[in-house]
Amino acid sequence: MGTPGSSSETEHLLRWAELKTLGRLRSASNVVLLCELESQPEEFLCVYKPVRGERPLWDFPEGSLAGREFASYLISEALGWSLVPPTALRHGPHGWGMAQRWVRAADGSEDELVGFYSLDQVPAGWLAVVLGSDSNGEEVALAHADHPRLRQLAVLDALLNNADRKGGHVLLDEGGGVWGIDHGVCLHEDPKLRTVLWGWAGEPIPPDQLADIGRLAASLDGALGKELSEHLTEDELTALGERAERLLAGRAMPVPDGDRVLPWPLM
Template sequence: MGTSSADALGVLTRGDVTIRGRMPGSSNAIFFVDVACDGVTVQAVYKPERGERPLWDFPPGLFRREVAAYALSEALAWGLVPPTIERDGPYGEGSFQLFVEADFAQHYFTLREDSSHAERLQRICLFDLVANNADRKAGHCLLGPDGRVYAIDNALTFHAEPKLRTVIWDRLVGFPATTAAVVTPGR
């Protein structure tokens, strides 16, 4: 992610959007886009509300949860979620998240084998607890070109009811018991 977060946010917010294609393998309409502003172009993932498939247990507007996840990540100063904003796009209002140029053969189950990622994966686990993430899958942990692990696909977060589902529970192993008790949902 060669563009600074501040620069990326500026481009994502003010830039002209060009759709490059639809992201494969998604149940919702999600698009890979270029966003260009003042001679700078970044790639992003655009999730328009119009492309959301209705869910029985989440209200429409899942894209806003992507934006909220970024805000939480920034408030914690953990930098887990790539820069994400809400704005109007070619298919209406949605979220735009800076694309992580990752090795997509790498995912949580391969990354956890490298001890250099342990702290970051632990933080993603704690992030999921706080955000009440109902959909953390192995492929939602991406290794960026900067060597950092990023948490993407955060649309099923912040539900009023406990919904926590994550593949990262083993990251709590080794935490002091008091820390685990503090972050246990429902306490």
């Protein structure tokens, strides 16, 4: 069987193909395993996050992170934006969990979309988000690219109420595609948006994206809402609809509100 050519084909494989564990990604706070899929080329890998490996959080229901990752993927696909890698829920070597296609990030600092820079070395056209000092007392900036797909990801994060958009959760793949990963702490009913992508705060949302958000809001009363209800509470679904309506009414990106608007660590 060759490499799948669509999100639905990939999702089917992620759901049903046998997984072979290659190793654990130690940098993650929860258990994340890199796996091969049976009968697939070597370049087709996935990350598998078993529910039993989720670290309990005080503000999110225990055992809910895998479902939130899948719900975030469903929302990205319903919008037609394909910003979250194909994702499925399944049984695996360590029980029920989430499987997501592995994104091979482009090599080299020139292919990064978010980074720290000396103030005089921020790339032309980039947007500085945070100013501070390094260990030597030199002024530095956390900045991100002014990239249309990255900007679209920032809109998605506002919808998802993403509480953990670190710079390392934004990937530019080998073909130039932009992806957002690690959506386990999204879709809470309380405001929790914490992101490094504040460069477009207060700026207009493109009309075509507003139209997509409008269609999404309408679909929450139908099949999409029913599927999301398997992974989110009624209050969380209601809050998702309210966030969509606020974006439609304001027609602009949110602005930082309060003290906790950045994830930690930033990268």
